[in-house]
Amino acid sequence: MTHVLFVCLGNICRSPMAEAVFRHLVEKEGLADQISIDSCGIGGWHAGERPHNGTQKVLTQKGISHDTLRARQIKRQDFSDYDYIVCMDEENLSELNRMAPSGKKVYRLLDFAPDAMEQNVEDPYYTGRFEYVYELVQAGCQGLLDEIKAKKG
Ligand code: 4NP
DSSP: OEEEEEEESSSSSHHHHHHHHHHHHHHHTTOTTTEEEEEEESSOTTTTOOOOHHHHHHHHHTTOOOTTOOOOBOOTTHHHHOSEEEESSHHHHHHHHHHSOTTOOEEEGGGGOTTSSOSSOOOHHHHOOHHHHHHHHHHHHHHHHHHHHHHHO
16 A cells, blocks of 8 residues: 655645545546545644635536545654655745654655646645646646556556
């Protein structure tokens, strides 16, 4: 079993989008029994809430389900429970590296999309560009799945 945790600042825009997109890809490939998926936020302000309307709207447009997503805050145990901790931008990365036990690797989603034009998934909570964020999230999730499949061999 491979355990994947997506992390952003609030867990209502980017990381729940990544969770839903990645689960959709994993289910399409018939790997749902081999990969566990969750998401969380560095902050707990939105704990218990559904994703932002912009995230819900873009996922619905793409035919990706999102009904069960609820925000939660990251906890220390996550660093040992998850193989891949995958955040969205360099701010998330430096915060998570401060929290992580030494030696624990934290990734950015676009590390897995080397052809993308960006290294950071911008925050649509501030930019409003949910469709563009979806494109980046899709590319990163596909690359991450390819990496996990290659590792499984
Ligand atoms: P996210 O976006 O990190 O992609 O979920 C944000 C959502 C909420 C806040 C910041 C970013 N906030 O400050 O409440």
